Every structure is written in structure tokens, then in C-alpha cells.
Amino acid sequence: MSTTCWSCQPRRPVKHMLEWIRQLGRGGFEFFEKLGRGNLFLLKTLVGMPAVLARPHLLIVQLLSVGVLSFLIIAVSGLFVGMVLALQGYNTLVDFGAEESLGVVVSLSIVRELGPVVTALLFAGRAGSALTAEIGLMKATEQLSGMEMMAVDPIHRVIAPRFLAGFLAMPLLAAIFSAVGIYGGFFVGVGLLGVDDGAFWSQMQDKVDLYEDVLNGVIKSLVFGFVCAWIAVFEGYDATPTSEGVSRATTRTVVHSALAVLGLDFVLTALMFGDN
Amino acid sequence: MADAKTKSDVLVSIRGLCFARGERMIFDGVDMDIPRGKVTTIMGPSGTGKTTLLRLIGGQLQPHAGSVQVDGLEVPRLGRSELYELRQRMGMLFQSGALLTDLNVFENVAFPLREHTDLPESMIRDLVLMKLQAVGLRGARALMPSELSGGMARRVALARAIALDPMMIMYDEPFTGQDPISMGALVQLIRLLNDALGLTSVIVSHDVKEAAAISDYVYLISEGKVMGHGTPEQLRGTDSEWVKQFMQGLPDGPVPFHYPAPPYVDDLLELPAAAPGEAHA
Numbered sequence: 001m002s003t004t005c006w007s008c009q010p011r012r013p014v015k016h017m018l019e020w021i022r023q024l025g026r027g028g029f030e031f032f033e034k035l036g037r038g039n040l041f042l043l044k045t046l047v048g049m050p051a052v053l054a055r056p057h058l059l060i061v062q063l064l065s066v067g068v069l070s071f072l073i074i075a076v077s078g079l080f081v082g083m084v085l086a087l088q089g090y091n092t093l094v095d096f097g098a099e100e101s102l103g104v105v106v107s108l109s110i111v112r113e114l115g116p117v118v119t120a121l122l123f124a125g126r127a128g129s130a131l132t133a134e135i136g137l138m139k140a141t142e143q144l145s146g147m148e149m150m151a152v153d154p155i156h157r158v159i160a161p162r163f164l165a166g167f168l169a170m171p172l173l174a175a176i177f178s179a180v181g182i183y184g185g186f187f188v189g190v191g192l193l194g195v196d197d198g199a200f201w202s203q204m205q206d207k208v209d210l211y212e213d214v215l216n217g218v219i220k221s222l223v224f225g226f227v228c229a230w231i232a233v234f235e236g237y238d239a240t241p242t243s244e245g246v247s248r249a250t251t252r253t254v255v256h257s258a259l260a261v262l263g264l265d266f267v268l269t270a271l272m273f274g275d276n
Numbered sequence: 277m278a279d280a281k282t283k284s285d286v287l288v289s290i291r292g293l294c295f296a297r298g299e300r301m302i303f304d305g306v307d308m309d310i311p312r313g314k315v316t317t318i319m320g321p322s323g324t325g326k327t328t329l330l331r332l333i334g335g336q337l338q339p340h341a342g343s344v345q346v347d348g349l350e351v352p353r354l355g356r357s358e359l360y361e362l363r364q365r366m367g368m369l370f371q372s373g374a375l376l377t378d379l380n381v382f383e384n385v386a387f388p389l390r391e392h393t394d395l396p397e398s399m400i401r402d403l404v405l406m407k408l409q410a411v412g413l414r415g416a417r418a419l420m421p422s423e424l425s426g427g428m429a430r431r432v433a434l435a436r437a438i439a440l441d442p443m444m445i446m447y448d449e450p451f452t453g454q455d456p457i458s459m460g461a462l463v464q465l466i467r468l469l470n471d472a473l474g475l476t477s478v479i480v481s482h483d484v485k486e487a488a489a490i491s492d493y494v495y496l497i498s499e500g501k502v503m504g505h506g507t508p509e510q511l512r513g514t515d516s517e518w519v520k521q522f523m524q525g526l527p528d529g530p531v532p533f534h535y536p537a538p539p540y541v542d543d544l545l546e547l548p549a550a551a552p553g554e555a556h557a
Contacts, residue, residue: 138377146374149334150388150436151363157391 038234041155045233048153048160058161066127066162067169071176073126074119078110078177081118082184085109089185090193099189100199104207106185107178111208111217112273115178117265120224123170124257128232131162132253135236136246144237159237163229170225171218178217216272223264228257287312287444287476288333293342295325295332302328304500305342314492315470315477319484319522321531324498326480327371330446333478334368335359347443364392367437367445371452373429375421381408381432382417388439407435411465427458431465438469444476445469451483463490484523496522498531 052059089105135158138144144154182204189195208214232253239249288310295303302325310316318326331337332344335351344351349362375384385404389395395403408414411431421429430450437445450462467490470477481487488494488508496504496511496519504511504519511523521529537543 141377142370142372142374143376145336146368146370146376146433148336149363149366149368150391151360152388152391153360 034238037238038230041159041234041237042230044155045160045163045230048156049164051156052160052164058157059164062161062165063169066131066165067172070123070127070169070173073122074173074177075180077118077122078115078180079184081114081177082106082110082181082186083188085114085181086185086188086193090189090195099193099195101203102185102189102193102195103182103200103204106189107182107204107208108213110178110181110185111213113217113265113269115174115181116217116220116224117261119174119177119221120170120228120261121258123166123173123225124228124232124254124261127166127169128228128253128257129250131166131229131232132236132239132250133246135159135162135233136239136241136249139237139239140241140243140246155237159233163233166229166232167222167225170228171221174217174221174224216268219272220265220268223268224261227260227264231257231260285311287347288478289343289345290333291343291345293332293344294340295328295337296340301500303332303339303342306497306500306502308495308502308505310476310478311493312476313470313474315467315479315490316493316495317479317481317487317491318495318497319480319482319487320497320503321522322482325500326482326497327448329497330368330448330478330480333446334363334366364388364440365443367440367442369430369433369437369445369447369450371449373421373426373433375424375429375433375436377421379421380417381413381419381421381424384421384432385417385436385439388436392440403439404435407439408432410438410469411435412461425458427454427461430454430458430462434462434465434469438473438475441473442475444478447477447479447481449481450479451481451486459486466490484525488523498522 085106086102089102089109090099093099093101093105135144138154138158144158147154147157186200190197190200235249235253235256236246239245286309288308290306290308293303293306293308294301306329308318318329320326328337332339333346333351335354338352346362346366349358351359351362354362375381376387379387382404385407386400389400389403393400405414405417408417411434413428413431413435416424416428416432421432424432434445447466450466451459454462463486466477466479469475479487479491488511491508494505494508494511495502498518503522504514504516506514511519514520514523518530520526521531527533
């Protein structure tokens with residue numbers, strides 16, 4: 001033992017640790033670099049908003065593809081979520097003889113939480129991924145470069161209308177989700193489980209507050225719309241212009257949007273309802 | 277290089293251009309003059325940064341050193357609005373055509389007119405039909421880009437590039453992947469449009485025969501440097517071994533056929549176990 005020369009031994013663990021720290025640092029730099037790029041991109045997009053408002057047909061086309069074409073999946077999901085909530089809620093409430101509060105339970109859950117959150121998650125999967133793929137492929141096929149060389153700013157012409165459409169479509173879709181969800185709950189609670197029709201609606205009217213509940217839900221969906229649309233257009237614009245790069249960017253859009261929505265939902269809920 | 281030329285004869289003047297991607301030097305002190313009203317071709321092996329050069333001229337990339345002047349304007353120093361003004365006087369034909377896939381042929385050609393002019397619809401229609409007639413695709417105006425062949429897409433892109441009557445057009449590998457008929461049509465179109473519209477054309481290509489056939493002047497670039505320049509005839513009669521190898525498409529010469537490797541015999545005599553990936557076999 002005493003003859004072992006430690007300084008001559010290959011210091012593999014040290015080397016590995018240094019490499020690990022180096023990678024961590026590189027990852028950190030890349031993260032902040034991308035965050036910076038994303039913020040600059042957002043700034044440029046917001047600067048391009050007047051150009052979109054001056055040509056509303058660009059926005060209308062995008063509202064159709066981002067909003068109207070997402071309608072069906074949002075409505076169907078809302079219906080099922082409302083129906084499941086009514087079933088679950090009824091089973092719990094009936095033990096306390098409070099099944100007439102079913103309308104309140106369903107509507108508050110949907111308007112405050114599930115409406116904005118599930119809509120945002122579905123939106124990221126359906127419209128966000130489509131936006132990223134479309135913009136990424138436009139980049140890969142040199143359409144964005146082509147526009148730049150025709151002296152047309154792709155951020156004004158392509159990005160800004162898509163971003164604004166996503167931002168505007170989200171609260172509308174969330175409202176549809178909530179309305180359909182409440183009807184789903186009504187259908188199961190009143191239609192199938194026999195809850196009193198009048199009690200279902202009147203308790204809901206009494207307990208759901210326009211500002212406290214509905215408006216806070218709308219604020220949530222506006223924030224989610226902003227974030228999801230930003231992530232989707234940025235990932236598309238920032239994608240490596242190859243088929244693999246676009247596919248990765250599309251995945252990132254869905255994953256990052258979902259994480260951002262769930263994280264922000266906690267923060268917003270804490271801010272809105274934390275002191276109750 | 278082009279010292280004899282007066283300033284007004286030269287539309288694009290590049291001096292001491294340096295550009296690197298990461299560690300790799302793409303251009304290392306390139307000097308180039310692109311004469312006004314002529315067809316100039318920039319040739320070189322694949323991966324020598326020919327397309328990068330077009331992007332530097334168009335201001336899509338910033339050089340690390342040197343000067344790129346177009347019509348007397350220093351492109352890297354232009355502000356955004358000045359750069360966009362200059363780009364309205366430049367057309368660029370991308371290798372893929374870069375047509376907007378959600379618009380049909382007519383709308384693609386009308387795109388720059390709608391973006392940059394307030395012309396009435398009837399005039400836009402006339403202009404678009406004139407440009408499409410020039411490239412022989414007036415009858416294809418209702419087709420979508422996905423319904424076009426590669427050659428047709430490039431001709432539509434050409435019609436779009438001349439929509440605003442630019443002073444110059446840059447062609448990025450216009451002949452790559454074309455069948456002989458499309459190739460012939462493009463070769464003829466580039467020359468005819470250049471002469472009829474008084475354009476300046478810059479072609480980036482490695483198709484020596486086609487490019488040399490319509491070029492007034494040729495620059496050969498490789499490894500970040502200009503290896504030779506002159507009219508196609510001058511280059512054919514050159515003494516430079518590299519230029520000869522490139523112009524005649526010889527497989528071996530200053531650019532070796534073999535990638536650098538240890539001597540063949542030494543490599544073959546190595547034990548199989550020493551070869552990577554074979555140790556476990």
C-alpha cells in the first residue's frame with residue numbers, strides 16, 4: 001500500500017466530475033441563451049402586431065386554423081370532463097346528502113381550473129404542435145429566408161398573426177370547454193342521476209362569482225394562450241431546419257407548453273385563491 | 277483583380293471578406309467584383325460556401341471582416357429599413373424555389389407586388405401574367421406549389437424574383453437535379469432575362485458545362501479563397517492545375533481522390549483486432 005504512487009494513478013473520478021460540471025455549465029449557458037433568444041423574439045413579434053392589425057385577413061386565416069379547427073376536440077373533451085366530474089362529484093356528495101350542490105362543484109372545478117388548464121394542454125397538442133411544425137418546415141424549405149430576401153419580414157408576416165391568433169383563440173376555446181363541460185355535468189347529474197334541475201342551476205348561480213371565478217379563469221386562459229402561442233411559434237422559428245430538427249421542436253413545444261401551463265397554473269391559483 | 281473596371285461597371289464589390297462558422301473558416305480574404313449587366317458565375321466544389329456568399333451579399337449573414345458593397349452600399353452596415361429597400365432591388369432564386377406552399381402559383385408571383393406596392397388588382401393581374409408568360413407558365417397559374425415539378429417550381433420562383441423588376445438576381449444552384457429539358461429551359465431563361473431586362477445575374481453552381489455556357493465571367497472558389505477567375509475561355513486555357521481539374525472534372529489532381537489516410541499497405545497489414553469495432557469479433 002505504502003508503495004502506491006497516488007499521483008501516478010489515472011484520476012478518472014475527478015476527470016468524470018470535471019466533465020460533468022463542464023456539461024452542466026454548457027447546458028446552463030445554452031438554456032439562458034435560448035431564453036434570451038426567446039425573449040428577443042417575443043419582443044420582435046410584439047413590435048410586429050400593428051402590421052397584423054393593419055391586415056386583419058392574415059389574422060382571420062390563422063384564427064380559423066388555430067381556433068375553429070380546434071373547436072371539435074375542445075368541445076368533445078369538455079363534454080366528457082364535465083360528465084366524469086358529475087359522476088365523481090355525485091358519488092362523494094350523495095354520502096353527505098349534498099348532491100344538489102353538484103352544479104356548484106362541476107362549474108367551479110371547470111371554470112376555475114379544468115377549463116383553462118385542459119384547454120391549454122389540448123391546444124398545445126393540437127394547435128401548438130401544428131404551428132411549430134408549419135413554421136419549422138417553412139424554415140427548412142427556405143420559405144422564411146425567401147421572404148427575407150423579398151424584403152418581407154417573416155416575423156411580421158408569418159409569426160405575429162399566428163401568435164396573436166393563438167393568444168385570442170385560447171380564452172374563447174376555454175369558454176367553450178367550460179360551457180360544454182357544465183352541460184356535460186348537467187346531462188349526467190340531472191339527466192341520469194336524478195339531481196334536481198332547479199337546484200343544480202340555482203346553486204350554481206348563487207355560488208359562482210363572475211369576478212372571483214369566471215374572470216380569474218379567463219385571466220388564466222389568457223396567460224396560457226400567451227405562453228403556449230409564444231412557445232409554439234418560437235420553437236418553430238428556432239428549429240434546426242431539418243426533418244429531425246422540426247420533429248424535435250414539435251415535441252419540445254408540447255412538453256414545454258404542458259410544463260409551463262401546469263407550473264403557471266399553480267402560481268396563478270396561489271395568487272388568485274391563495275388567501276381564501 | 278478587376279482594377280481596370282470603373283466603379284459604375286461593378287455592381288457588387290467584395291474586399292477582404294472573412295467569414296467563419298464556429299472554428300471553420302469559410303472565407304479567408306476573398307476579393308471579388310461582379311460586373312453590372314453581366315452573368316457572373318461563382319463555381320466551386322460542394323461545401324465551399326457558395327450559398328453563404330449569396331447570403332452575405334443579400335445581408336442575411338454578417339461577415340467577420342471585410343467589405344461587401346452592392347451598388348455602392350456597404351451591406352453589413354445597413355440598417356434594417358435600408359437593407360429591406362436594397363433587397364427590393366435584388367431577386368434571389370433559392371435551390372428549392374422557396375415558394376410559399378399555402379399560395380398558388382399566381383399568388384406566389386403576386387406576393388412581392390402585394391407586399392411592396394399599392395397597385396390595383398387589375399394591374400397586379402397583368403404584371404403577374406406577364407412574368408409567368410416570360411417563364412412559360414402562364415397556364416399553370418392556378419396550380420399549387422405541391423403540384424409543380426422541380427423545374428417548374430424554379431421557373432415560378434424566377435417569375436417571382438423578377439416581379440419587382442430588380443437590378444440583380446442571385447441564383448442558388450439553379451441547375452441541380454434538373455432533367456435535360458428543364459435544364460435547357462433554365463439556362464436559356466437566365467441568359468434571356470439578363471439581357472432583355474438589363475439585369476445583373478450572379479449564379480452559384482458547380483455545373484461547369486451549363487454555367488460556363490451562359491456566363492460572361494467566372495469565379496472559382498475553394499477552401500475560402502478565389503482559386504481563379506476570368507471569362508470561361510480564359511479559364512479553360514489556364515495553367516493552374518486546380519482550375520484545370522475543376523473545369524474538366526478530373527477525378528484526381530491537386531484535389532486528391534483519396535481522403536488523407538495512412539499508406540494503404542500499412543493499413544492492410546494491420547491485425548484485424550486493431551481495427552475499430554472489430555475487437556470483439
